[in-house]
Amino acid sequence: MRILYHSAFCPFSRKIAFGLKEKKLDFEHQWETVGKPSSRLLSLNPWGELPVLVDQHLVCVNHYVSSEYLEDAYPNPVLMGEGNAYRIEVRRLVSWFDKIFYQDVFWKLFYEKILKCQLHHKAPDTRILKSGYALLQEHMEQVEQLTETHHFLAGKYFSWADITGAAHLSCIDYIGDIHWKLFPSAKEWYCKIKSRPAFRPFLNQILSGVEPALHYSQLDF
């Protein structure tokens, strides 16, 4: 039995759910609410971090442990890349999205606009939003550069870099903040990701009380 404790609009949860599907590994969903961990989740990870992956008797307490475990335990298809140089580039991009993009964009836009209100009943701070929009623009330029020269983010092959990038970008795309017209190569890459069967379920997820951007679920947008 394989269970993923996760939340639909947590990018780290999306990453592991997407990775599991790419590796064609079935799992049960245990839905959690960001910021309100269940007692079962806390018993598996006292810090209440999402996601937690349980695979038989093995417990992976966060996205880092989970993604590396999935690659160790289920090496086909290879998603961390072949060869040291490719693996370095995949992990560089994974940590860039998980750390820099997350704190600069998810936190300043998705948290500020959506979660801050839902969890703390507070209005967004316009200065933080302004900074978030500027950083999103800057970071999308990075994604554009990568996709201008590469078929996938790390190079020729689909990898955890694409999985992680799509997990983060799709949350921001749900609230309509990405101006895809300015980033044609990034858009082309994201079209390819959206058309992968493993990614489709995320396009049908709905966040209670928040309508998705009109193009969010469209494969060709």
Place this chain on the structure above:
Amino acid sequence: MRILYHSAFCPFSRKIAFGLKEKKLDFEHQWETVGKPSSRLLSLNPWGELPVLVDQHLVCVNHYVSSEYLEDAYPNPVLMGEGNAYRIEVRRLVSWFDKIFYQDVFWKLFYEKILKCQLHHKAPDTRILKSGYALLQEHMEQVEQLTETHHFLAGKYFSWADITGAAHLSCIDYIGDIHWKLFPSAKEWYCKIKSRPAFRPFLNQILSGVEPALHYSQLDF
């Protein structure tokens, strides 16, 4: 040619320097100042994060990329553990130190007491220090529990969990904040780490303007 861009009292830098020495890989030191990245460092990693490891033509931009790369490229001695269960436990502990311990203890004690003054000429906030001391106590109880039943942090074998734990704890031990008498098993474990040839160099490092705790460099303390 192998070069490590690092700083003596950055726990992430210590982790990679210690790991390199455990794997008996020679490297040149390029000393950096936390919070004041050199232009060379910024050209390798625009976010100025420490450490950066350059191995021939390969660039690892942070501790996560570096530790996984070292394990991929130089698998002997094995430091990530053998078997999925052990590797999951090693990575769980690595991420616990790098995320939870770092934000709860390094940030609230070492940054607050030392770096805040050195970098920003500001005095420590006593409320933050109080919270840091309480969390250090709580986290040391976790380390004590692990070392009561295990020879090393993740189990029978020395691993990246010990390397990462010692990297973080040694920075806090330098400023004398760990009351080892309260944690006899953790102390015994740390004695073993201190006596490893690869760890010795860290015990001779001095932070300008800050005297180490008297026992800091003693192997039997």
